[in-house]
Amino acid sequence: MPSIRPKRSLNVLDITAIVRELRNIIVGRFIDKVYREENGLILRIRGEVEKYYLIFTKHRAGLTKYVVESEDKKRDPVLKNLVERCRVEDIYMPRIDRIIHLKLSNNMELIFELIEPMNIVLKDSEGKVRWCLHRYEGKDRKIQIGLTYVPPPRNFLDLMNCSIEAYLSEVERGGSDKVRAISRALGVPVDLVREVCKRLNIAEDSITREDYVKILNGVRELFREVTEGRLEPRIYVDKSTNMFVNVTPIRFLIYEEHFQPIPYNSFNEAVDEYFRRLELQEQERSQVSRLEAELKKLEKSIVEAESLVSHYLEKSEELKRKAKLVLENKHIVEELLLRLRELWQKCREKFLEEAKRIELDGVRVVNFIPQEKAIILDLYGETVKIPITGSLRDVIEEMFDKAKELKRKAESARKALEELYRKKESLEKDIEKISREFKESIVEIVYGVFEWFEKFRWFITTGDKLVIAGKDASQNESIVRRYLRKNDLFLHADIPGGAVVVLRTSGSEITEEDVYQAAKYAAAHSRAWTIGASSIDVFCVYGEQVSKEAPAGEYLARGSFMIYGERKWIRGVPLELGVGIRVDRIDNKIIIRILSAPPEAIRRLAEYYVIIKPGRVDKNKCTSMIREKMLNYVRSRYGIAPRLRPEDIIVHVPGDSTIVEEGHSDNVLSWDQIKKIAQS
Numbered sequence: 285m286p287s288i289r290p291k292r293s294l295n296v297l298d299i300t301a302i303v304r305e306l307r308n309i310i311v312g313r314f315i316d317k318v319y320r321e322e323n324g325l326i327l328r329i330r331g332e333v334e335k336y337y338l339i340f341t342k343h344r345a346g347l348t349k350y351v352v353e354s355e356d357k358k359r360d361p362v363l364k365n366l367v368e369r370c371r372v373e374d375i376y377m378p379r380i381d382r383i384i385h386l387k388l389s390n391n392m393e394l395i396f397e398l399i400e401p402m403n404i405v406l407k408d409s410e411g412k413v414r415w416c417l418h419r420y421e422g423k424d425r426k427i428q429i430g431l432t433y434v435p436p437p438r439n440f441l442d443l444m445n446c447s448i449e450a451y452l453s454e455v456e457r458g459g460s461d462k463v464r465a466i467s468r469a470l471g472v473p474v475d476l477v478r479e480v481c482k483r484l485n486i487a488e489d490s491i492t493r494e495d496y497v498k499i500l501n502g503v504r505e506l507f508r509e510v511t512e513g514r515l516e517p518r519i520y521v522d523k524s525t526n527m528f529v530n531v532t533p534i535r536f537l538i539y540e541e542h543f544q545p546i547p548y549n550s551f552n553e554a555v556d557e558y559f560r561r562l563e564l565q566e567q568e569r570s571q572v573s574r575l576e577a578e579l580k581k582l583e584k585s586i587v588e589a590e591s592l593v594s595h596y597l598e599k600s601e602e603l604k605r606k607a608k609l610v611l612e613n614k615h616i617v618e619e620l621l622l623r624l625r626e627l628w629q630k631c632r633e634k635f636l637e638e639a640k641r642i643e644l645d646g647v648r649v650v651n652f653i654p655q656e657k658a659i660i661l662d663l664y665g666e667t668v669k670i671p672i673t674g675s676l677r678d679v680i681e682e683m684f685d686k687a688k689e690l691k692r693k694a695e696s697a698r699k700a701l702e703e704l705y706r707k708k709e710s711l712e713k714d715i716e717k718i719s720r721e722f723k724e725s726i727v728e729i730v731y732g733v734f735e736w737f738e739k740f741r742w743f744i745t746t747g748d749k750l751v752i753a754g755k756d757a758s759q760n761e762s763i764v765r766r767y768l769r770k771n772d773l774f775l776h777a778d779i780p781g782g783a784v785v786v787l788r789t790s791g792s793e794i795t796e797e798d799v800y801q802a803a804k805y806a807a808a809h810s811r812a813w814t815i816g817a818s819s820i821d822v823f824c825v826y827g828e829q830v831s832k833e834a835p836a837g838e839y840l841a842r843g844s845f846m847i848y849g850e851r852k853w854i855r856g857v858p859l860e861l862g863v864g865i866r867v868d869r870i871d872n873k874i875i876i877r878i879l880s881a882p883p884e885a886i887r888r889l890a891e892y893y894v895i896i897k898p899g900r901v902d903k904n905k906c907t908s909m910i911r912e913k914m915l916n917y918v919r920s921r922y923g924i925a926p927r928l929r930p931e932d933i934i935v936h937v938p939g940d941s942t943i944v945e946e947g948h949s950d951n952v953l954s955w956d957q958i959k960k961i962a963q964s
Contacts, residue, residue: 290529292562293343294398294555295473299382301510301517301533301551302346303375309347309552310336310372315388318363319351324417325363325404326351329372342402344559345384347552362415366392366406380443380507381471383435399436407433440471444504448497455496462491466499475530475538476503482537509534517551519558520544531558571718579711582704589701596694600687606668607683610676613647613663617676620644624659624672737962741783741809741936743881743889744953747798749790750962753783753809755935760784761832764845770828773799774847775806777857778821782810784845786827790964797884799824803854804882808861813938816898819858823851860897860944863936864890865914867922868955874924875955878914880936883945889958892917892948899942906941907934913946 294302310329313336317328324341326348339348371389378385382398391409404417411432420427425434441451451469458465463481467474480502481488486495509515510533520530520543529543530536533551548554610617623642631638636652639659650667651660658671670679740763741753752767754760763784768774773787773794785806787798803822807813812820831846862883868875879889886893894910901909911928918924953961 288529290527290562291531291558294345294382295476296380296382296471297473297476297507297510298531298533298551298555299345299384299398300377300380300507301515302555303377303384304511304513304515305550305552306338306346306375310338311374312371314369314371315367316369318360318367320358320360320363323402325360327367340384340396340404341559341563342398343562344555345396345398346555348556348560350556350560360415363406366390366414367394378435379438381436381438395433395435397436403427405433438471441469443470443472443507448500451500452493452496456493462496463488466496466503470500470503472503475536476506479536479538480506506534515551517548517554518545519548519554521546528558528561531555568718572715575711575715575718579708579715582708582711586701586704586708589697589704593694593697593701596690596697600690600694603683603687603690606663606666607680607687609663609666610668610670610683611680614676614680616645616647617661617663617670620647620649620661621670621672621676624649628657628672735959735962738877741805741880742962743801743805743879743885744958744961745787745798745801746884746888747795748961749794749798749802750788751785751802751805752788753785753805755783764830764832768827768830770826772827773802773824774827774830775799775802775822775824777806777810777812778823778853779811782806782812785809787824788962790961792964800854800857801882801885803857804860805880807857807859808880808882808938810938813859813898814940816940817859818898819856822854822857824854825849825851860895861936861938862886862890862893862895863910863933864893865918865928866890866952867918874922876918876928878928878932878936887947887949888951888953890949891921891952893946894943895945896937896941897944898938899940901940901942903934903937903940904930906943907937909943910937917948 313329313331315327316330319326319328321339321341324339326340327338328351329336329338337348337351339346339351367388370392372386373389374385374387376385376387377383384396384398386394386396388394392414393407395405395407397403397405401418401420403420405413405427406415408414413427413429413431413433416427416429418427424437427433441454454469455462455465458468463477464474466472466477470477477499478488480486480499481491484495484498484502486499491499515533516535517533518531518535519528520532520536520539521527522529523544530539531551531554532539535545539545546554548557620642623644624639627638627642628635636649639649639652642649646664648662649659650662652658653660653669656669656671657673658669661668661670670676737750737752740759741755743751745751752763754763760783763786764774767788768786769788771789771791773789775785775787776782783806785802787794787802803824806822807820810820825847829847829849831848833846860883861880862885863878863880864886866877866879866889868877880886881889883895886895892914894913896906896910899906907930911930911933914928914933
């Protein structure tokens with residue numbers, strides 16, 4: 285298949301799929317914020333708990349997750365009063381076209397026209413325009429506040445209702461390119477017609493009149509698939525360049541032959557990923573083009589400045605050299621000047637002719653400038669201009685002064701040149717930064733919990749055993765009730781207030797080192813850290829010895845347990861903990877994880893880590909220090925700036941602490957290895 289131009293905006297089939305999905309998500313929910321974008325709108329729609337962001341731009345319509353809310357985010361004052369706090373009653377397409385209507389509970393409608401020129405209009409119950417993104421006046425209609433809204437004219441047939449005769453008539457007068465003729469007649473994209481031809485085994489270059497009807501029915505069937513919700517959303521990627529080339533709500537066989545499909549759960553999600561990259565590319569191109577134009581002008585100025593510096597220095601050295609030569613031969617030049625002055629008084633008409641005959645110790649006249657009354661001497665290979673009147677001493681001083689002045693000019697020009705170089709370097713860094721930020725931005729950075737054990741504190745021992753620990757009383761309760769098995773080890777520091785720690789045995793032998801590391805985790809995540817202790821005793825029992833059942837007549841508070849039978853003690857467990865960050869790449873995503881573990885184990889789990897002990901640095905300040913160190917590491921290693929939340933780090937800092945060590949490791953367990961250990 286020849287190279288294709290990547291899709292730049294949604295087509296009518298795409299819009300049909302978007303509306304189909306949105307109807308199940310936003311209808312009945314409230315618009316609580318409307319943000320004005322450079323060329324569009326973002327509507328924040330709120331359910332009972334969740335928030336959805338509905339974006340409308342010249343490229344696309346649909347949900348987006350790439351919205352950063354801030355205090356300075358622009359809100360339209362008119363829409364704030366007319367649209368915010370309204371419920372979405374319906375979302376629909378009045379016809380098969382790239383126009384979406386959002387019906388609101390105040391009897392107004394937001395109309396999104398993705399046809400050229402793209403526009404957004406708010407009309408009231410009487411059909412009057414109350415707000416529009418752009419004023420527009422064409423031969424068929426006028427969009428202006430206060431006027432009655434008139435929809436865009438339709439220049440194609442009604443796909444689902446047109447007669448066969450009208451369709452055939454329109455296609456047959458559409459030109460020799462039959463695929464494009466069908467596309468224009470029905471108002472559908474060319475690739476949709478090609479896809480139908482592919483599915484029906486119709487050769488595009490030999491379509492018959494009978495084929496026209498088959499293609500019409502095939503196009504209608506694809507629209508029915510989409511309107512009924514039979515979607516298979518995917519993005520198609522060029523395997524050689526890894527660039528996105530198309531996003532479709534259903535499978536397109538014409539693309540699957542040549543491009544790599546990436547399936548998505550919803551078409552809105554696929555569209556968001558596809559156009560986010562497109563929009564970022566546009567931003568990058570716009571910014572880079574502006575800077576490159578500035579750089580080009582700067583480079584021209586640099587060439588001119590370099591030439592000027594070189595010119596001044598050459599002239600300065602030349603004058604200095606000639607001045608020295610005149611000074612060294614001052615008596616000869618003065619004698620020659622004396623003769624020339626006498627000659628000038630006697631014979632002005634033939635002065636040059638007679639002067640050229642005078643030579644004194646190899647110094648001779650080669651030219652004369654009457655206007656300046658200056659001679660040009662050949663002084664041992666150097667040509668020097670000297671007035672025949674005046675003091676030779678003054679001439680020599682003037683030559684030295686001019687040489688110094690030219691050197692000063694060269695120095696000033698050099699300083700200006702250095703400033704130009706600095707500006708050039710700064711511009712080149714800005715261009716590089718924009719390109720780097722673009723590359724960062726198209727790599728999705730994912731945070732949060734993905735595996736069951738990640739909702740707790742966790743680590744893997746050096747003996748490949750999973751250890752989990754509660755973050756609070758509720759999690760302590762959950763661990764004992766749901767995840768503690770009878771052969772697992774339950775550990776707790778010998779002090780009230782601490783995390784429940786469980787060493788999962790997985791039915792295999794555990795070593796003393798495994799138990800010791802789990803004990804260090806229990807010691808670290810106990811009240812012993814907050815009181816500044818350096819060590820504490822830790823006990824352990826098997827899971828079958830732990831119960832949530834209180835003795836008769838007694839009550840167990842939440843997070844409390846009954847321990848039966850003999851306890852094993854690990855005495856004098858030192859309080860120290862490693863806190864680290866790991867970066868896992870999956871496809872085009874980067875997954876950031878913050879975790880903690882005993883120092884022995886953290887080196888196998890985190891790419892970068894710090895070791896902390898109880899100390900005098902405030903817990904919050906220590907968290908900030910760790911966060912800054914992690915950010916610096918990830919920036920330098922991966923060239924990205926992750927959004928590290930302090931709350932994701934502070935949960936691993938037991939109390940006031942001191943950082944005693946930091947390091948990084950290139951030999952960490954892969955995430956697949958960790959999952960395999962956790963599943964056993």
